[in-house]
Amino acid sequence: SNGYETMRFMAWCTLLLTLLFARRFLFLLPFGYLIAGLSLMVSMMGESNPQITQLMPVLDSPLLCIHVMLVMVAYALLAFVMFGGVAGVVLHRRARGVAAQLQAVSRLMLYPAVFCLAAGIFVGAIWANVSWGRYWGWDPKEVWALVTLLVYALPLHAGSLPWFRRPLFFHWFCIAAFLSVLVTYFGVNFLLGGMHSYAG
Numbered sequence: 001s002n003g004y005e006t007m008r009f010m011a012w013c014t015l016l017l018t019l020l021f022a023r024r025f026l027f028l029l030p031f032g033y034l035i036a037g038l039s040l041m042v043s044m045m046g047e048s049n050p051q052i053t054q055l056m057p058v059l060d061s062p063l064l065c066i067h068v069m070l071v072m073v074a075y076a077l078l079a080f081v082m083f084g085g086v087a088g089v090v091l092h093r094r095a096r097g098v099a100a101q102l103q104a105v106s107r108l109m110l111y112p113a114v115f116c117l118a119a120g121i122f123v124g125a126i127w128a129n130v131s132w133g134r135y136w137g138w139d140p141k142e143v144w145a146l147v148t149l150l151v152y153a154l155p156l157h158a159g160s161l162p163w164f165r166r167p168l169f170f171h172w173f174c175i176a177a178f179l180s181v182l183v184t185y186f187g188v189n190f191l192l193g194g195m196h197s198y199a200g
Helices: 003-022 026-046 062-091 094-133 140-157 167-192
Strands: none
Touching: 003 026, 003 062, 003 140, 026 062, 026 094, 062 094, 062 167, 094 140, 094 167
8 A cells, every 4th residue: 555565565575586486596596685675675764664544445445456466576577687687787798608598587587577567557457447437547657657568578579679689788678677667666656646646
């Protein structure tokens, strides 16, 4: 229902994903700890002890949990992809094989991330129709969620977009693309406002 809770949930998601990935990809372990730690730090900076109050009527829906869970799982996966991009750029000259492996793992993570984000937007549209009487209202949060989805759908089309086959370009793109996640979550909540501003 607020930014504190969503960041705490993202930390839990990240730790669960880290446990799942660590057996197969040990090098993702530090990424998971970094993401979970940063998520907890952001949650504590915002509001370390929020008052427990009644939910706003628009939030009193079972679709809230589904929508938020899908989107936060997507954000956690995209954070892994971003840290993989940082590691890939750093290791590109020294260990090209590792950079190529990071690209392959990041590409694998993009599929469930884009799926979860698309499903979260879809569930959010159904919830918007139930709550506000329309599926899409061009609210800043809705628009930036769509922008993020489209940005991260690009690397999945490496067959028709040959730049994404090059590890260095792919890694730089993953770093820059994470800005759309930051704008969607923080920029919209704290700067642009709109109907989703209660989630800040």
